Amino acid sequence: MKRGAVRRNLTAHAFLLPFLCVFVIGVVAPLIYSINLSLYQERMVGGMTFAGLDNYTKAFRDNLFHAGLGRVALFFAIQVPLMLCLSLAAALAIDSGRLRAPGLFRIGIFVPYAVPGVVAALMWGYLYGDRFGLVGEIGALLHTEVPDLLSKNWMLASIGNIVTWSYVGYNMLIFYAALRSIPEELYEAAEVDGAGAIRKAFSIKLPALRPALLMATTFSVIGSFQLFNEPSVLQNLAPSAVSTNYTPNMYAYNLAFEGRQFNYSAAVAVLLGLVTVIVAYAVQRATARRERML
Amino acid sequence: MTVAMGLMLAYTLIPLVWLTISATKSNQTLLDSSGLWFGDGFHLFENIRDVFTYDDGIYLRWFGNTVLYSVVGAGGASIIATMGGYALAMYEFTGRRVVSAVVIGAISIPASALAVPTYLLFSDMGIVNTPWAVLLPSLASPFGLYLMRVYATEAVPPAMLEAARIDGAGELRIFLTISLRLLAPGFVTVLLFTLVATWNNYFLPLIVLNDPELFPLTVGLHQWNALAQGGVATATPVLPLVITGSLLAIVPLIVSFLFLQRFWQSGLAAGGVKQ
DSSP states (O other): OOHHHHHHHHHHHHHHHHHHHHHIIIIIHHHHHHHHHHTEEEETTTEEEEOTTHHHHHHHHOHHHHHHHHHHHHHHHHHHHHHHHHHHHHHHHHHTSOSSSHHHHHHHHHGGGGSOHHHHHHHHHHHHOSSSOHHHHHHHHHTOOOOOTTSTTTHHHHHHHHHHHHHHHHHHHHHHHHHHTSOHHHHHHHHHTTOOHHHHIIIIIHHHHHHHHHHHHHHHHHHHHTOOHHHHHHHHHOTTTSOTTSSHHHHHHHHHHTSOOHHHHHHHHHHHHHHHHHHHHHHHHHHOSSOOOO | OHHHHHHHHHHHHHHHHHHHHHTTSOHHHHHHSOTTSOOSSOOHHHHHHHHHHHHHHHHHHHHHHHHHHHHHHHHHHHHHHHHHHHHHHHOOOTTHHHHHHHHHHHHTSOGGGGHHHHHHHHHHHTOTTSHHHHHHHHHOOHHHHHHHHHHHHHHSOHHHHHHHHHTTOOHHHHIIIIIHHHHHHHHHHHHHHHHHHHHTOOHHHHHHOOOGGGOOHHHHHHHHHHHHHHTOOOSSOSHHHHHHHHHHHHHHHHHHHHHHHHHHHHHHHHHHHOO
């Protein structure tokens, strides 16, 4: 190797070093630590003993864990497509050039992203309520019985609405940025070839959107399967509708901090992480064959 | 189309209008006036004063903590990710493929999945309930690194680096004087994403902190809300505090988004488009 090459090799490592340090402390170490922890059990007699995969087999059979996982899977299957379609429609509308004041729509729809999840949940929690919320007021105005959005039956939909509200603009912006990056010449060439608006949408816009769609779905998988903030805030307002195992993340949290079952909680957290990665990967396979992040 | 988009805009903005209007109401008017119009009297300034004085001004502490966690956490994470992403994009070096693969894999491990393990690890290390427990994990942003790698590949022409090298500039000097300027939009994008993430962070601080003096706004506000819901009798009604405090908590982020708008949009395109 030439001297210059060796020096550049060292420089590159030096530039990466700070990241690698915080990456180890913030990601790798907790991961290894919790995998290790999940392999042990705290026994009344004998204290901490090696348990192999016992915690995992327990989690596999744990109905409370299944219930939470089922809930977030249902949430993912319904909320994510709805939200992404809304975002996509908004991005296409803003990009179409046929909208008055597109800048206003862009920033206005994006603004909720800047609202902390906890504040969003607090706010919507009040809005849902019939005491001084908007929903009750609208019901009174229309003289109709509005369903209790904080009841057990409506809770998942209510949470879905909060998450949609928070992230619809964020996803719209990712799609919009992808649409803006399409070179103008491509449209011109298509027009010369006689392509109409629909043809252009399917042959130029959709393929250009694929990587952005991939990124948005990946983050949505993570968001859905790791759901915590919104349900745990709403739990305050409707304790009977949100159980302590409402989502797997809440379950892991409650196992550790209410139940002091740190080993089992670690196994649940690891398993949940695995499920998240697997679903993210599967969704990526389905959305895009060529471009993949994983 | 404009009508449909108008409905969507109403959907995103009405809750914020509600929040703003509600912040002008006293506890009693909150309960018995219409949600989308002002009640009798304008209590915004009174509410703001109450927010800042309640419980010996703990809100100001939370605000300060949030600023500290965000500025140090997000600022540090952005600098670290920029350096790393630049290295991955511009240098051929041993271990590059491994680092890329591991980091991209890590993007799908969300911070919240690591919160409980982080608590357990940090409590063994003895840094639970210190600002470090929030700051250290915030500094690692695999997504920021990924975005910067993509952005640097696009924004920094290798020929320019070669030219600078021939002129005798060192690698650090090239980075600081040439590359950093080209990377600015990407840097601002990463900064805004990490800023939002740290400002809005709830799960991690909830777990690793138990001293209210160290809380960020999110955890503090949630605690106030629990107090308001619990119906605990206090000298000052807590409900207006939760609402006004929430409003004050989102203002800085919205302002910074509006200010930095034109910088980050070009950077955003990179992450979503190129691979």
